[in-house]
Structure formats: C-alpha cells, structure tokens
Amino acid sequence: MAHVVGTSARRKEGPEKLSGHARYVDDYRIPGCLHGVTVRAPIARGRILGIARDPAFDWDGVVIATAEDIPGPNVVTLIEPDQPLLAAGEVRHAQEPVALVAHADRSRAYQAAAHLKVEYESLQPVIDPAQSEQVFKSFLIERGDVVAGLAAGDLVVEGTYTVPHQEHAYIENNAAAAWFEADGTLVVLASMQCPYYVHKALKPLFDLPAHKVRIVQAVTGGGFGGKEEYPNMIAGHAALLAKKAGRPVKIVYDRHEDMLATTKRHPARIRHRTAVKRDGTLVAQDVDVLMDGGAYLTLSPVVLSRGTLHATGPYDCPNVRIRSRVVATHTPPNGAFRGFGAPQTLFAAELHMERIAEAIGADPVALRRKNLVREGSTLAVGQVLRESVGALQALDECAKRSGFRDKRREYARWNWRKDQPTWKGIGLAVVHHGSGFTGSGETHLASRAAVALTREGAIVVLAASTEFGQGTNTMFSQVTADTLGLPYDWITVETPDTSKVPDSGPTVASRTCMVVGRLVRQAALDLKAALVAEHGRVPHTRAHLREAALTLCGDAAERRFEREYEKPSGMAWDDATYRGDAYEAYSYAAVAVDLEIDKATWEVTVHRVTSVQDIGTTVNPLLAEGQVIGGTAQALGYALLESPVYKDGVMLNAQLTNYVIPTSLDTPEMDVAFVPAPYSNGPFGAKGVGELPMDGPPPAVAAAVHDATGLWITDLPILPERLARAERERKAPRNRK
Amino acid sequence: MTRLTVNGKRLELDADPSMPLLWVLREELRLTGTRFGCGMSLCGACTIHLDGEAVRSCVTPLSAAEGRHVTTIEGLSPGVSSAVQRAWIAEEVPQCGYCQSGQIMCAAVLLREKPQPSDADIDDAMSGNLCRCGTYQRIRKAIHRAAKDIAGEKA
Ligand code: FES
Numbered sequence: 067m068a069h070v071v072g073t074s075a076r077r078k079e080g081p082e083k084l085s086g087h088a089r090y091v092d093d094y095r096i097p098g099c100l101h102g103v104t105v106r107a108p109i110a111r112g113r114i115l116g117i118a119r120d121p122a123f124d125w126d127g128v129v130i131a132t133a134e135d136i137p138g139p140n141v142v143t144l145i146e147p148d149q150p151l152l153a154a155g156e157v158r159h160a161q162e163p164v165a166l167v168a169h170a171d172r173s174r175a176y177q178a179a180a181h182l183k184v185e186y187e188s189l190q191p192v193i194d195p196a197q198s199e200q201v202f203k204s205f206l207i208e209r210g211d212v213v214a215g216l217a218a219g220d221l222v223v224e225g226t227y228t229v230p231h232q233e234h235a236y237i238e239n240n241a242a243a244a245w246f247e248a249d250g251t252l253v254v255l256a257s258m259q260c261p262y263y264v265h266k267a268l269k270p271l272f273d274l275p276a277h278k279v280r281i282v283q284a285v286t287g288g289g290f291g292g293k294e295e296y297p298n299m300i301a302g303h304a305a306l307l308a309k310k311a312g313r314p315v316k317i318v319y320d321r322h323e324d325m326l327a328t329t330k331r332h333p334a335r336i337r338h339r340t341a342v343k344r345d346g347t348l349v350a351q352d353v354d355v356l357m358d359g360g361a362y363l364t365l366s367p368v369v370l371s372r373g374t375l376h377a378t379g380p381y382d383c384p385n386v387r388i389r390s391r392v393v394a395t396h397t398p399p400n401g402a403f404r405g406f407g408a409p410q411t412l413f414a415a416e417l418h419m420e421r422i423a424e425a426i427g428a429d430p431v432a433l434r435r436k437n438l439v440r441e442g443s444t445l446a447v448g449q450v451l452r453e454s455v456g457a458l459q460a461l462d463e464c465a466k467r468s469g470f471r472d473k474r475r476e477y478a479r480w481n482w483r484k485d486q487p488t489w490k491g492i493g494l495a496v497v498h499h500g501s502g503f504t505g506s507g508e509t510h511l512a513s514r515a516a517v518a519l520t521r522e523g524a525i526v527v528l529a530a531s532t533e534f535g536q537g538t539n540t541m542f543s544q545v546t547a548d549t550l551g552l553p554y555d556w557i558t559v560e561t562p563d564t565s566k567v568p569d570s571g572p573t574v575a576s577r578t579c580m581v582v583g584r585l586v587r588q589a590a591l592d593l594k595a596a597l598v599a600e601h602g603r604v605p606h607t608r609a610h611l612r613e614a615a616l617t618l619c620g621d622a623a624e625r626r627f628e629r630e631y632e633k634p635s636g637m638a639w640d641d642a643t644y645r646g647d648a649y650e651a652y653s654y655a656a657v658a659v660d661l662e663i664d665k666a667t668w669e670v671t672v673h674r675v676t677s678v679q680d681i682g683t684t685v686n687p688l689l690a691e692g693q694v695i696g697g698t699a700q701a702l703g704y705a706l707l708e709s710p711v712y713k714d715g716v717m718l719n720a721q722l723t724n725y726v727i728p729t730s731l732d733t734p735e736m737d738v739a740f741v742p743a744p745y746s747n748g749p750f751g752a753k754g755v756g757e758l759p760m761d762g763p764p765p766a767v768a769a770a771v772h773d774a775t776g777l778w779i780t781d782l783p784i785l786p787e788r789l790a791r792a793e794r795e796r797k798a799p800r801n802r803k
Numbered sequence: 804m805t806r807l808t809v810n811g812k813r814l815e816l817d818a819d820p821s822m823p824l825l826w827v828l829r830e831e832l833r834l835t836g837t838r839f840g841c842g843m844s845l846c847g848a849c850t851i852h853l854d855g856e857a858v859r860s861c862v863t864p865l866s867a868a869e870g871r872h873v874t875t876i877e878g879l880s881p882g883v884s885s886a887v888q889r890a891w892i893a894e895e896v897p898q899c900g901y902c903q904s905g906q907i908m909c910a911a912v913l914l915r916e917k918p919q920p921s922d923a924d925i926d927d928a929m930s931g932n933l934c935r936c937g938t939y940q941r942i943r944k945a946i947h948r949a950a951k952d953i954a955g956e957k958a
C-alpha cells in the first residue's frame with residue numbers, strides 16, 4: 067500500500083467549498099427561526115440603571131431577554147467565573163452585551179434593539195494597562211542569576227517594544243443558531259473551533275446535564291483563535307433567546323459588530339535588558355512583559371503563559387529572568403489569536419537580537435547561530451531539549467535560500483547611492499513555537515479521540531477537533547489510512563458534534579496534529595490489532611472489510627477504539643514552581659523578509675518572504691505550506707498594515723475600510739521549505755504548524771526596515787507615518803536644544 | 804414586481820426593490836453559495852455576475868437586476884466551473900473556503916475577458932477579494948492553470 071503521510075493528499079472537503087455547497091451557519095434553513103440581535107453598552111464602564119422599551123415602538127413579535135432570564139448562574143464558564151453572559155448591574159467594557167432581542171424579520175430585530183432604552187451611569191474607566199491595578203495573572207521564571215549575569219557581560223543592550231491589538235477578520239463573522247428539541251435538549255449549531263468549550267459553558271447557564279446539551283460545528287469560515295472562546299458567548303445568547311421564544315434563534319454578527327465586540331490579540335509592552343560578550347555569547351536576558359487582558363480574564367493567563375515561555379526567543383542563555391503580567395482594563399476582553407502570546411514576545415525578542423548584533427558589530431546570522439538552542443540545550447524553565455530541534459538547520463537553510471548575506475551587501479550598495487528613489491533591506495528572524503498545551507495542560511485536559519469501524523465497513527475518525535481551514539480532516543485521514551495500510555479515500559471524519567464524538571479538547575495551540583493526531587493513530591493501531599487478531603491481517607478489499615466489520619461489531623452498529631491522552635514518558639512539569647518540560651516539542655522557523663521602502667511616501671513593499679521550518683515530519687506538505695503562507699500573510703498584516711485605533715476603550719476603525727488587512731497586492735511571493743527534525747512521539751514524527759508562521763515575519767520585517775533605513779521601529783505596525791516620524795526624530799532629536 | 808433571470812431561470816419577484824441582491828438570493832431564493840462578509844463592498848465574498856460582469860451583490864439593489872441575467876456560484880456554466888474547480892483543487896487553494904465563491908466568480912469573468920491573463924491582470928481583477936486565510940498566491944497559480952486547461956479544451 068502506497069503511503070499517504072508525507073504526500074499532498076487533497077483536502078477532504080475541497081470540492082464543496084468551491085461549488086457554493088459547503089454550509090456555514092447562516093446557510094441552514096431552520097423552520098420558525100428568529101433572528102437575534104445583541105443590545106450592547108456604549109460606554110466603557112458604568113452602572114446599568116434600567117432597561118425600558120420605547121413605548122412608541124411596535125413590540126409585536128419581539129422577544130426580549132435579559133440577565134434575569136438565565137436559568138443558571140450568569141457566567142460564561144472558561145477559566146474563572148468572572149464574565150457574565152449579559153451584564154447585570156455593572157458594565158465593564160464598551161460593547162458589553164446587556165440584553166438580547168429577536169424577531170422573525172432580521173431588520174425588525176435590529177430596529178427593536180435600537181428601541182430598547184438602557185440607562186447608564188458612567189464611571190471612570192481604566193484604559194491604559196500601565197495604570198491598571200488589577201492583575202489577572204503574573205509569572206516569574208528564573209534561571210541562573212540574572213543580576214550577576216547582567217554585570218558579567220561586556221555590554222548590556224536595552225530595548226522596549228510594543229505591539230497593538232490585532233483583529234482576526236475571518237471573512238465569516240461569528241454566528242450561532244440554537245434551539246430546544248422536544249425532549250428539552252439544547253442544540254447549538256455554530257461557527258467555532260471548540261465544541262466542548264461551548265458544551266461546558268452552556269450546561270451551567272441552562273442548568274442542563276451533559277447529555278441534554280448538543281453542540282455541532284457548522285462549516286467554519288476561518289477562526290485563527292477568534293472562534294476559540296467567543297462562541298461560548300454568542301451560542302449562550304442564541305440559546306437564551308431560543309429558550310425565551312420557544313423557537314429556534316440564529317445570531318449572525320455583521321462586520322462592524324464582530325470587530326467592535328469580539329476578542330482581539332492582546333496588546334503588549336515588552337522590555338529587554340540583555341548582557342552579551344563581545345564575541346556574541348548571551349550572558350543574561352532580563353525580560354519584562356505587560357499584556358492588556360481587557361475587562362474579563364477569559365484566556366489571558368494562558369496567553370500570558372505562552373508569551374512568557376517564548377519571551378527569550380529560541381536561545382540557550384545561562385541567566386534568565388522573565389517577569390510578566392496581564393492586567394485588567396475596561397476594554398473588550400482580548401483572547402486567543404494564532405500564536406497566542408508568542409508573536410508579541412517573539413517580536414520583541416528577535417528585534418532585540420538585531421539590536422544586539424548592531425551593538426557588538428556582529429553578523430545577525432552568526433550571533434544567532436552561536437546562541438540558538440540545539441539538542442541538549444536547556445531552556446529558562448529548566449527543560450532540556452532532548453530531540454527534534456531543527457532551529458539551526460532552519461536558519462542555515464533560510465540564510466542560504468534567501469541569499470541573505472549577498473543581499474545585505476547588494477542593498478548596502480544600493481542604499482549608499484543617494485539618488486535612488488527607494489531603500490532596500492533584508493531582515494531575518496528565528497522563532498520557536500511549543501506544540502500543544504503548556505506544562506501539564508494536556509494531562510488535565512485528558513483528551514480522547516477514536517477510530518470506529520461501522521457494520522457497513524466504513525472507517526470513521528471521531529474527534530472534536532474542528533476543521534476551519536487548516537486541514538484537520540485531511541490530516542486525520544492520512545494518519546489513519548497509513549496506520550491501517552488502507553487507501554486514504556476509505557477514511558471518513560465525523561462532524562464535530564458532541565453527541566457523536568469524544569472530547570478531544572479544543573482546536574487550538576498547534577495541538578491537533580501532534581496531540582490529537584497521535585490519539586487517532588493509537589486508536590487506529592488498536593483497530594488494526596483487532597482486525598489482525600480476528601482475520602490475520604487488515605482486509606484489503608471493501609468486501610473483506612465489510613465481512614470483518616460484521617464479526618468485529620457483533621450486534622452493535624459500530625466498534626469503537628478510543629484512546630485518552632497519556633503523557634509521554636520522561637516528561638515532567640510542576641505547576642507550582644512553573645518549571646519542567648513546558649511543551650512536549652517545539653517547532654522552529656527561520657524567516658527572511660526582503661523589502662523596499664519608497665523614500666517619498668515611506669510605503670513599504672515586501673518583495674519576498676523565505677520561510678524555512680522544522681515542524682517534524684510534514685504529514686501533508688501542501689497543506690502545511692498553506693498554513694505557512696496564510697500565517698505569513700496575517701503576520702505581514704500585523705507588522706505593516708493592521709492598526710486598530712481606540713478612543714475611550716472603543717475601537718474607532720471597526721470596519722474593513724480603515725482596518726486594513728492584506729490583499730493579494732500586499733502578499734508577496736513566498737519561498738517555503740521544510741527541514742524536518744521528526745519528533746518520536748508525534749504521529750509519524752509530526753509536530754505543530756498552525757501558529758508558528760505568525761511568529762517570525764514581524765521581527766524580520768522590522769530588521770529589514772532597519773537594514774534599509776537605519777531606523778529601529780520598535781512599535782507595530784510599521785506604518786509609513788511611523789517611519790516618517792522616526793526619520794524626523796533622527797534628524798532632529800527632541801532633546802537637542 | 805422585479806423581472807430577472809437567475810441562473811438561467813426567469814423569475815418575477817415581489818421583494819422590496821431596494822433590497823440588496825445578496826439577501827434576495829440568500830433568503831428568498833435559497834442560493835446560499837453567495838456569502839456575506841461585510842455588506843459594504845469591501846471584501847468580495849458576495850461577488851456574482853450581472854449580465855456577465857462581476858458585481859458585489861451586497862450593495863446591488865434588486866431593482867438594478869430588472870430585466871438582467873444574474874449568475875451565482877451555483878449557476879456558473881459547467882465548463883468554466885469545472886476547469887476552475889479542478890485548478891483550485893490541484894493548487895490546494897481553499898482553506899476555510901468562505902471567500903472562495905467570490906474569488907471564483909471574479910476569476911471566471913477574468914478568464915472570459917482575458918483567456919491568458921498575466922500576473923498583473925490577475926492582481927487587477929482579484930485584489931478586491933479578501934482572503935484572510937491568505938490563499939492569494941495559490942489563487943494566482945490556479946487562475947493560470949485554469950487558463951491553460953480551458954485553452955487546451957478549446958484546441
Ligand atoms: S459582503 Fe459584499 S463585498 Fe463584502
């Protein structure tokens with residue numbers, strides 16, 4: 067049997083996504099369905115004094131729900147029980163949901179929402195995270211003696227870096243439909259990443275046992291983290307209206323509402339102090355991270371954790387201190403976004419490496435080569451990297467493919483000539499990204515996945531891992547097919563529906579391939595063993611497989627082989643001290659960005675991105691490359707274009723006219739390559755890929771901008787006006803009298 | 804009453820003539836392959852053909868379609884749609900898929916007007932169609948591939 071792992075088997079659900087037949091939430095016709103609309107607070111902080119209907123409005127057919135209608139506690143369960151489903155009493159951020167209305171006619175529902183008058187008393191909000199006194203979570207990670215280390219280097223390089231909010235801008239906005247079956251079962255159909263998160267949140271809200279809540283993923287038009295935790299909220303709203311109305315209710319956000327109200331990437335300010343020897347050896351890294359969590363805790367502690375654990379970059383340094391905290395502000399809660407804290411801290415770490423290179427006059431590639439992690443290296447948390455460390459290989463390959471050193475020389479000559487209309491630059495970064503949950507997260511989660519053989523001889527993968535563009539279904543099918551030695555086309559993947567699939571945990575954290583893929587492989591191995599025991603081998607014809615299925619299934623409709631997460635042997639993590647093996651394995655990437663800057667307009671044009679990664683075995687090269695290309699495009703947007711503007715805690719540019727995301731014109735040619743360092747516990751040696759491409763491009767862009775102009779732009783995004791201002795300040799420093 | 808032809812079928816609709824075509828198609832005619840992304844002509848997810856031209860149905864009122872031919876992704880001629888779909892699959896274009904109806908409708912017009920489009924032609928025609936999954940460079944390759952495929956069929 068030809069192997070399918072390692073080949074570019076075509077996306078399972080490709081054809082239906084190209085014919086218009088894939089069904090996203092709003093494509094379902096649900097009989098009797100009402101349209102729900104959310105009434106949101108216009109102020110960042112205040113007290114709700116009262117909610118009243120405008121007597122002049124015709125309320126016929128309008129259903130209204132407020133916090134009082136919630137059967138259980140008014141809490142959206144996630145990490146801490148601090149976020150209400152509907153604000154009651156107090157408002158803690160602009161756009162916080164206060165009430166819900168529904169009507170059979172969509173525009174009537176919007177009109178009704180506008181006529182529901184909520185009276186507020188405004189309070190002074192805290193918008194600046196540096197002023198916040200409420201700390202959601204903090205970490206301190208230490209290795210060696212940072213104070214002694216800072217004194218022991220030949221010089222200390224300091225820098226402060228900031229990164230803004232980033233909007234997910236999935237093209238399908240958040241959407242959910244909910245209804246109650248005749249037996250009282252609550253059913254939710256939604257655009258989402260994590261069906262079991264929604265399941266967990268809705269049970270207590272509606273005071274229902276697990277089997278009376280059923281969550282089904284519709285085809286999902288992009289997530290990028292933005293549909294990790296937010297669906298709990300919109301699904302809860304749709305369900306509450308459905309309960310009140312006694313009819314199905316669908317809520318589909320428009321673009322403006324989605325951008326104003328839903329989660330964003332955490333903004334951050336990161337400070338570095340690094341002691342280094344003249345020869346480039348890192349002696350001490352002292353890092354301070356401040357993130358803005360927004361009004362409720364949501365996932366902030368875990369975002370901070372990942373940001374903290376990636377804050378030094380992929381380097382082995384004997385003396386490290388990382389102090390980090392995420393604080394509350396009266397702004398919409400920030401949440402998961404591809405990279406989950408790491409793009410923020412890696413931007414700072416990698417741009418800081420460039421400044422170190424400049425300070426000691428070192429070649430940036432050589433400086434990194436000297437300090438990069440390799441097998442046997444120790445990280446700040448005490449983790450020893452035992453295997454699968456492809457950072458150096460990625461860097462060398464990236465430097466070679468991009469022609470880094472030649473380009474630096476060529477561009478130096480170009481930039482030296484004052485009559486040229488542009489500056490050119492090339493910059494580079496190396497990043498790592500831990501696959502799976504942090505520390506003991508996977509053990510606590512205890513995910514399960516299964517492979518079933520049905521009486522009809524179908525082989526079905528059962529997992530709650532969702533497909534939202536990454537290729538989950540395809541990858542699971544490849545792993546299962548190769549494990550059984552059967553054709554790829556014989557494998558089907560069940561829709562993530564909590565009434566059908568086990569809880570495989572959320573589809574986040576670059577964990578689906580490495581962690582859930584491994585469970586699927588183990589389950590498939592169990593099926594294989596059962597087939598071999600019964601028949602001497604895995605049947606290779608459909609007819610024989612059907613025969614085997616009849617005996618294996620007995621009287622049942624299917625025979626299911628389920629596996630639960632087991633920690634790989636030798637892994638240890640201590641939650642109390644936050645030390646040990648922070649991640650099972652890390653993926654690595656080296657990224658070079660080649661760009662040109664117009665001297666008149668300061669416009670930056672990226673010509674080429676070279677991205678080389680070690681993601682272990684590439685299960686599906688074409689899908690993996692797709693993840694790299696797409697993540698890189700988002701990262702370039704973060705670096706150069708996406709500039710959310712806030713005033714008093716409200717996003718002012720919550721539309722695609724002036725919150726600009728990359729178009730085809732902003733997305734350059736990319737040269738993507740893989741240098742696999744297989745991981746022994748990954749399925750067929752695979753590690754994670756989804757988030758890694760978000761990490762490297764922003765610091766590589768900033769490094770290239772410096773190469774081109776000599777300007778250090780330490781705040782994202784690198785807009786033309788920011789460059790122009792930096793140039794003015796260089797020419798006329800403010801402190802010069 | 805608005806008279807129009809949708810995917811080859813002649814229809815008389817008594818929906819509000821100011822209603823955006825997008826909602827007429829999706830809600831009245833249940834042609835849900837045309838997607839809503841922004842409602843403000845900013846993303847291209849809702850692209851359809853009006854007398855063969857690519858237009859954004861979210862900002863096109865029903866009245867503008869009076870007496871004209873509307874084509875949606877569901878009604879794309881089998882020859883074009885199969886060539887385009889084959890190319891899209893060969894290049895592994897779609898990720899979440901949400902933008903792809905609009906991308907394909909836009910590409911279909913381009914391929915008719917410029918059977919062998921250059922990269923610049925493609926950028927010109929396609930740069931208004933957003934894809935947050937970042938499939939742009941594959942779309943470019945897929946358009947070239949489809950162009951070859953269609954030319955081969957004709958030869
Ligand atoms: S929905 Fe029409 S352009 Fe975005």
Ligand code: FES
Pocket residue numbers: 237287288535896897898899900901902903933934935936937938
């Ligand atoms: S494929 Fe997801 S938006 Fe284009």
